[in-house]
Amino acid sequence: MVRKNIVVIRVVTLEDQTLLRMHGDLIEAYYPALRTDSYCIGEQPRGVCDLKTKTLAVPKIIALAKKHQDADAIVISCCDDPAVEELREMLSVPVIGAGTAVSAVARGLGKRVGIIGITEYVPEPYRRILGDDLIDLGRPEGVTCTLDLMIGAGRESVLRKARELKAQGANCIALACTGMSTIRIAREIENSCGIPAVDPVMAEGLFAYYACLQSER
Template sequence: MTNKGVGILNPHFKIGLIRVVTLSDEQMLNLHGQLIEHYFPELQVESRCIDAQPTGIHDEQTEQLAVPKIIKLAKEWQGLDAIVVSCANDPAVKELREELSIPVIGAGESTALLATRYGQTFGVLGITEEIPRGYRKTFGDRIVGNCLPEGIHSTLDLPTTEGKKSVTAKALELKELGAEVIALACTGMSTIGIAKELEQVCHIPVIDPVMAEGLMTYFECLRKE
């Protein structure tokens, strides 16, 4: 399930990308990897998903179920230059960094770090009641409002018309509360490509987590070369 890179450069680094939602549709499984390859043609991304989590990670219980699955999948994967856990809560990232000799990149940490380039106050927009720890660690007390749009319970709610309306309404609310940057806190929002739409509506930077994890991965691979 390797995606073919796009652009003038040949793929140079082999990346393993872990989806934390169980997907049987190969197109959906490979979507985040294809986005990363589009942004960074030197990265060749193979995507795999964990088992038995059809709604992904959306609370503490589903994260606890996912962590050992992520660790097992990552440790069995051979011949990689880096691993990406494509989830804004960065499940198992800390544990894998302690056990693996290659870079391990989490979407949440990457998004939060990139967001600090564009402002001083932050709106975090995701699918959980609690703001993911990577964002809290990076932003501290500079977060405005809460994270969760109305009526959103899992990543499956995002592609619907009502889901997109709810995400847009929450983004506008965060801007009104003083956010200079919106950091998306669910990679499912990358799946529906909503970052550019939110920027057009809110007129402030909106950080896409898949683009951010790709950027961090590319940097880490270059640094290790």
């Protein structure tokens, strides 16, 4: 496959180029056939962390995506999938949302899927795709934004939640915040619990890779 161009849209305002490119860099590391360009929306330094900030982000994401229709795929790197449905109706380029990708991969790995996110609610794609097979025990204690994940107490809280979900019958964990990818906690969950845990950036990259493969002529 010729190397493909993926546009990664970050739903948080980031000045720092390393932070901006972080998800794209992970995608390139996981899938060497993909190269990425990263862009972010303006005026949302706290990103998308509830329904209000999601609604606010949608038109900004649409405007950004429309400018990059020459990409081989566009990834909206957020588990809430803001603007994904709207863009799929609008554009002919494949549009991938992290939430749909994680839920779909989890669906293929386990029959009962535990969710770990940072929002009060279960993001829409997880509800839609996992339905009655989803186990939701709420947020990890003390974790309300991605910054909380960066500290030891946050990590431990996520691992504890994973063990609780397994005890409730989950045979797979679907992570529901791309911040979980930044701290690379999926493998730690797998080691600690012995069940697969789906990493959001790895999953969105997987669907981008699939879209590129299938479009090869």
